[in-house]
Amino acid sequence: MKAYLFPGQGSQFIGMGSDLYKKYFIAKKLFQLSNDILGFKITDIMFSKHSMNILKETQYTQLSIYIYSFIKIKTLSNFYPDMVSGHSLGEFSALAAINAFSFEEGLILVKKRAQIMQKICERISGGMAVILGLEDELVERVCYQQTRSTNGDRIVVPSNYNAHKQIVISGEYQTLKKVCHILYQIGAKKILYLPVHGAFHSPIMEPAKKALEKLIKNIHFHPPICPIYQNIHGKPVINCIEIKKNLIEQTTSPVKWKQSIKNMMIDGATLFEEISQKKFLIKMVKNIINHYDHINVK
Structure with a gap:
């Protein structure tokens, strides 16, 4: 098929x-x-x-x-x-x-x-990043922990479950950068910021x-x-x-x-x-x- x-x-x-x-x-x-x-x-x-x-x-x-x-x-x-x-x-x-x-x-x-x-x-500075080398559950947990401490639009969530140990996260840009920094410190093999200007597939x-x-x-x-x-x-x-x-x-x-x-x-x-x-x-x-x-x- x-x-x-x-x-x-x-x-x-x-x-x-x-x-x-x-x-x-x-x-x-x-x-x-x-x-x-x-x-x-x-x-x-x-x-x-x-x-x-x-x-x-x-x-x-x-x-x-x-x-x-x-x-x-x-x-x-x-x-x-x-x-x-x-x-x-x-x-x-x-x-x-x-x-x-x-x-x-x-x-x-x-x-x-x-x-x-x-x-x-144009209203909200958003972005997306590909996280390579980490399990989905770990990325989910870090996003949740960081988002919980913010208010309003300052949110980051998993947005694409693409492949094995390849997940995309989306959110307000400054918070996204903070989450990416944490994920890199705890073992992400590579982090790639996507060439988009929005936090797609997020709240x-x-x-x-x-x-x-x-x-x-x-x-x-x-x-x-x-x-x-x-x-x-x-x-x-x-x-x-x-x-x-x-x-x-x-x-x-x-x-x-x-x-x-x-x-x-x-x-x-x-x-x-x-x-x-x-x-x-x-x-x-x-x-x-x-x-x-x-x-x-x-």
């Missing part, structure tokens, strides 16, 4: 999609449709060789990755998924790919999602969750062509009402990526393919499944 994986923020790259635009008629058509719907030329940002700083801005990053991911699968001649999963923003790309909602509806939703999150990022995003709930509830979802393993719990879902609920909840909840991959394997996945150029997700999958010889990745 084949599983397709859709990446989130951090998978953007210079010139993303320009090769597809030149090579495929359907890609050119969808890029032009995107420009029309958005009211500006997102292609100028995506295709430019000098736009990396702009691509890092949430309002453009999310749109670019969603558009690229959907167009990429439309250029594949063999997109017949048995199951899919998307990492954070990638969950929206995955849902469009399996016909849970239309590309156009998803594009508008992602645009509004990005705008909402951008405003929160800081509660205003975004409330705004998104209204938007998502007004979109008509269709039964998907295959199960999607959703971030909120890493389990397969096909019911439209449940998909909506989980999509809303993931805004402030951690991404259970490690759990999603394990459940996909249990349910029969023998081949994983990532819809991305950087293959970050595949590196995580290899970490998770390195003792399963019968699993293949692309």
Whole structure:
């Protein structure tokens, strides 16, 4: 069985999609449709060789990755998924790919999602960091201990359970730095600050969750062509009402990526393919499944 994986923020790259635009008629058509719907030329940002700083801005990053991911699968001649999963923003790309909602509806939703999150990022100095080499429970405990002694928005929580001894934490930037310092002192092998300006998948995003709930509830979802393993719990879902609920909840909840991959394997996945150029997700999958010889990745 084949599983397709859709990446989130951090998978953007210079010139993303320009090769597809030149090579495929359907890609050119969808890029032009995107420009029309958005009211500006997102292609100028995506295709430019000098736009990396702009691509890092949430309002453009999310749109670019969603558009690229959907167009990429439309250029594949063999997109017949048995199951899919998307990492954070990638969950929206995955849902469009399996016909849970239309590309156009998803594009508008992602645009509004990005705008909402951008405003929160401007109001609160947030960040995210990858912690390598520590058990999940230890990272959870340090985050909890530091957050307990602060008030209001000064919070840090686990936000992505990516792979074995690889967890991402999110929160107010100064508190995040303090937690990272403590984690390094107690044995973290490596700490990497992500190139984002927000505390995604944390309680800081509660205003975004409330705004998104209204938007998502007004979109008509269709039964998907295959199960999607959703971030909120890493389990397969096909019911439209449940998909909506989980999509809303993931805004402030951690991404259970490690759990999603394990459940996909249990349910029969023998081949994983990532819809991305950087293959970050595949590196995580290899970490998770390195003792399963019968699993293949692309």
